Amino acid sequence: IKQKALDAKKEVAGLEKDIRDVEGTIENKRSYIGKMKTLQSNTRKNEEYQKCIQEVEKTEAAIDELENAELELMERLETAKESLAQKIFKVQDSQKEMEEILARFDRTAETDKQLLDNLTAERADLAAAIPEDSLGEYERMTKSKGVPVIVPMDEKGHCGGCHMVVTDNARMKVLGGHETVYCDNCHRILH
Ligand SMILES: [Zn+2]
Structure with a gap:
């Protein structure tokens, strides 16, 4: 059970990293678009101007795709987080169960000792009554x-x-x- 919780935790961490990576890539592409737009407004060559427009369009399409991928990753992250929470609950449950079993053992041991003490005391009383x-x-x-x-x-x-x-x-x-x-x-x- 503990291993499953650890695996779930790893999955959550992996998805979070993937999302950060996608966001980083999107960030890079946005700054690329920024550069292209600056170049576009500064250039005097028509060919370069057209190429900038194409680049911006291409990059914007790529960003759209990345954003969709990010949404998908976020959904998977939600599911993974829920599953992790459930597994943590299970680990806590099984830990509690184990503690209860141990407590029961302790109580039994205590009762046994008390029983033995009682019998020993009883025997001493009986022995005292015998000549x-x-x-x-x-x-x-x-x-x-x-x-x-x-x-x-x-x-x-x-x-x-x-x-x-x-x-x-x-x-x-x-x-x-x-x-x-x-x-x-x-x-x-x-x-
Ligand atoms: Zn005999």
């Missing part, structure tokens, strides 16, 4: 076994960590829900 022994044990197990270290026991008495059937004794304790019960096989905490 120190249990917390220490939990953290040791987390390191040696990886999470989760507290696993559910299903209704048939399978450990949610290693899937082995736990002993009847352990099963009763889990169902009782009053003490910490470990899986006999993987030693994860059952609930």
Whole structure:
């Protein structure tokens, strides 16, 4: 998009230069006509007088043509300027869009960080509520076994960590829900 805007800008500049060139040429031809008219009024030779008239006519016709060409160039310049303006708008639009996307990314990153902060704070609160022994044990197990270290026991008495059937004794304790019960096989905490 940016390249297109630059191309349009170049086209406008090119047309403006062409118009200046045409105007320069017209200017030259007008001063030539001026010279011919001066010569015409000063000369005494009929042949030269006639030649001056011809030159003036010829040059005036050339100026007419150049002026028509200039009008055409001016029309093309108008169109090119409009097209340039549109392309600049598009560049600005796409820049704005890009900025909006970046801003959205920034906001997401901020939200993620806030979420993480909240979870960390929540975990600290929960950890504070757990007796120190249990917390220490939990953290040791987390390191040696990886999470989760507290696993559910299903209704048939399978450990949610290693899937082995736990002993009847352990099963009763889990169902009782009053003490910490470990899986006999993987030693994860059952609930
Ligand atoms: Zn187990």
